[in-house]
Amino acid sequence: MAHDAVPSSVKIAPPPVELERPALVANNHSIGWISDTVAGVIEDKTPGWWKLAISLSLLVSLGLPIGLIYLISTGVGVWGLNHPVAWGWAIVNFVWWIGIGHAGTLISAILFLLRQKWRTSINRASEAMTIFAVMCAGIFPAVHVGRIWFDWWLFPVPNANSIWPQFRSPLLWDVFAVSTYFTVSVLFWYMGLIPDLATMRDRFRKVAGKVTEPAARLRNKLAQFLYGAFSLGWTGSNRHWSNYEKAYLLLAGLSTPLVLSVHSIVSFDFAVSQLPGWHTTIFPPYFVAGAVFGGFAMVMTLMIPLVSLYRLNEIVTIRHLEVMSKVILVTGSIVGYAYAMEFFIAYYGGNPYELYAFKNRAFGDMNWSYWWMISCNVLAPQFFWFKWCRTTPWFIWLICGFVNIGMWMERFVIVVTSLHNDFIPGNWGYYSPTWVDMITYFGTFGFFMTLFLLFCRFLPLIAISEVKGVTPQADPHHPLGGAKH
Amino acid sequence: MDSLDDYQIPYGLMAEFDTPAGVMHAAEKVRDEGFTRWDVHTPFPVHGMDDAMGLKNSQVGWFTFFCGLCGFFGGMLMIWYMNAYDYGIPVGGKPNFSPFASFPVAYEMTILSGAFGSLLGMLYLNRLPRLHHPLLKNMRFADVTHDKFFVVIEADDPKYDEEETRKLLKKTGSKHIELVNE
Structure with a gap:
């Protein structure tokens, strides 16, 4: 035996105190406390702020049907699109929303593969955010085509002339990518929910005998039935x-x-075209980094108020916020590097049109969007070099607000400034959105928030079984898990 | 034979534990006794429990692999059929079918069907959904999704004997042992 060979005089010192990490769930609560706390969000009375927030969200979401009905019944002319700017807010919003979704998948999948245990406190809410963000994103490409009754041409079915979709176009690749992304995100999210739905089923079952009031009994029965049906008969079996x-x-x-x-x-929707400002090989990694960056900002924008309103700060601790701030700092710097590299290649590549497109971005008549982008995406996250900035929730929330704006501006810069002044001055123009653009976009916020608030109210917003699994109490080899030696 | 309870068929013996270490040591003992129809129920996956129970590596990967494979070749075949065979669309003198232009879509199809394969494969291997289970009628067992750990030995295990099995479970340190009926 190898460890028998070590003489007893050799003492293995425990790691120094400064290297010890704070526990993921603060204050060494029991594992039962975790389900009590998370399920308490669902079981408690509906809080007043929730009612206010959902009313506001529903009101704002009205912008969506109003904007869309007006658009569809009239035509895309009601938007601010013109010649030469044929892609405007719709595409900006599409890329922005879908980018936000990426943080959820990064947290649930990539951080899982990298064994980042802190992800368990935030993965459920982030995955929900992903699904709702992709739903908002999907609206825009579907309606921007103008004659939306031909949307079915995107699907792999022959049209009236027996012609199939043309699979050499990145726009069609996008249809498959986004619909696959949505479906797989839903599957992943649902699978993660199964054990927690079983927890909810059992909790409602345990209290069923004590409920006497008829309305409450009906609610309890309904909850048992729905949580029970969707937990598929989960018994926590180790097999x-x-x-x-x-x-x-x-x-x-x-x-x-x-x-x-x-x-x-x-x-690729951009990079495969031949337009200066779009036709660059740096786009795929730069878009992915930007998506993670913007998505983490949205996760924090949602989680910071939620955690304090539901008093979940022992499960989503300052340490979680600090780690996420570091992710924002890193991805923000990658994005900053990409902006600089794009500029350098525009100069070094020797293509006058390319160089013009970039000069025009920074100093042309839409330069405000460029400098908003630089300030929000490159400069604002630099505060996160300082520990105080990474550990103060209201300050993180403020910076994340700027990042959300900055990432929207980035897509605006890419889409609109590349189009508005292209090869010849006869093709130059300007772009301004109309009120229809605006209420449609703000409507998606209402739609998103409505779905997110419903999720918080009726589903466990923290992955109960996963958080239990990362506590020392869950480790059979830890004294808190019952180990004797 | 007066009460209805006398006609009930036993499902198995259920032993409750308070800690993951307790249930894991119990599982090791039950495994060493050679039981085959038994299970451990926990609120979260306990690390090392598969070994303690003597379980083999899960077979879900095969479902993922074959579904993913079908997705990839299905995607390629679909594009070839649509754009090259059934109704060729010549664009800019490029070949009607090329695996390179078809790759992104086939790649997404691989992931899509691989994901369905993983989830449905997992459900198939677990024989879920199952909307009725003898254990789910037991109120004490309701804590399995909260903070309690259970070892359940089924009555149709060839080595099952109510008295002997109860003794074995007692020896493993369980404070509460109960017979669960079908």
């Missing part, structure tokens, strides 16, 4: 967990190349 964990690992392994491919394919 099941064994297959479940393998399937989870495989889904994480599949989602990782998927998330990288989705924003790469979105970037």
Whole structure:
């Protein structure tokens, strides 16, 4: 035996105190406390702020049907599109929303493969964010085509003249990428929910006998039925967990190349064209980094208020926020590097049109969008070099707000400034959105927030079984897990 | 034979534990006794439990692999059929079918069907959905998704004997042992 060979005089010192990491769930709570706390969000009375927030979200989401009905019944002329700017806010919003989704998959899949245990506190809400963001994103390409009754031409079915879709176009690749992304995200999210839905089923079952009021009894019955049906008869069997964990690992392994491919394919929509400012090979990695950057900012924008309103700060601790701030700093710097490199290649590549496109971005008549982008995406995250900035929730929230704006501006810069002044001055123009553009975009915020608030109210917004699994109490080889030696 | 309870068929013996270490040591003992129809139920996957139970590596990967493979070749075949065979669309003198232009879509199809294969394969191997289970009627077992750990030995295990098995479970340190009926 190897460890018998070590003489007893050799003492193995424990790691120094400064290298010890704070626990992921603060204050060494029992594993039962975790389900009580997370399920408490669903079981408690609906908070007043929630009612206010959902009313506001529903009101804002009205912009979506109003904007879309007006658009469809009239034509794309109601948007600010013109010649030469034929892609405007719709495409900007599409890329922005789909980019936000990427952080959810990064947290749920890539950080899982990298064994980052802190992800368990935030992965459920981030995955929900992904699904709702992709739903918002999907609206825009579907309606920007003008005659939306021909949207079915995107699907692999022959049209009235027996012609199939043309698979050499990145726009069609995008259809497959985005719909696959949405479907796989839903599958992954649902699979993660199964054990937690079983927790909810059992909790409602345990209290069923104590409920006397008829309305409450009906609610309890309905909750037992719905959580029970969707938890598929989960009993926490280890034979099941064994297959479940393998399937989870495989889904994480599949989602990782998927998330990288989705924003790469979105970037092909631009990069495969021959327009200066779009036709660059740097686009796929630059888009993916930007997506993660913007998505993490949105995760924090949602999680920071949610955690304090639901008092979940022992599960989503300052350490979680600090780690996410570091991710924002890194990806923000990658994005900054990409901006600089694009400029350098525009100069070094010797193509006058390319150089003009970039000079025009920074100093032309739409330079405001460029400098908003630089300030929000490259400069703002630099605050996260300082520990105070990374550990102060209100400050993180503020910076993340700027990042959200900056990432929208980045897509605006890419889409609009590349189009508005292209090869010959006869083709130069300007672009301004109309009120229809605006209410449609703000409508998607309302739609997104409505879905997210419903999710928080009715589904466990923290992955209960996963958080339990990363505590020392869950480790059979740890004294807190019952180990005797 | 007066009460209905006398006609009930036993499902198995259920032993409750408070800690993951406790249930894992119990599982090792049950495994060493040579039981085959038994299980451990936990609120979260306990690290090392597969070994403690003597389980083999999960077979889900095969479902993922074959579904993914079908997705890839299905995608390629679909594009070839649509753009080269059924209704060729010549664009700019390029070949009607090329694996390079078809790759992104076939790649997405690989992931899509691989993901369905993983989830449905997992459900098939676990024989889920199962909307009724003898254990789910037991109120004490409801804590399995909360903070308790259980070892359940089924009555139709060839080595099962109510008295002997109960003794074995007692020896493993369980504080609560209960007979669960079908």
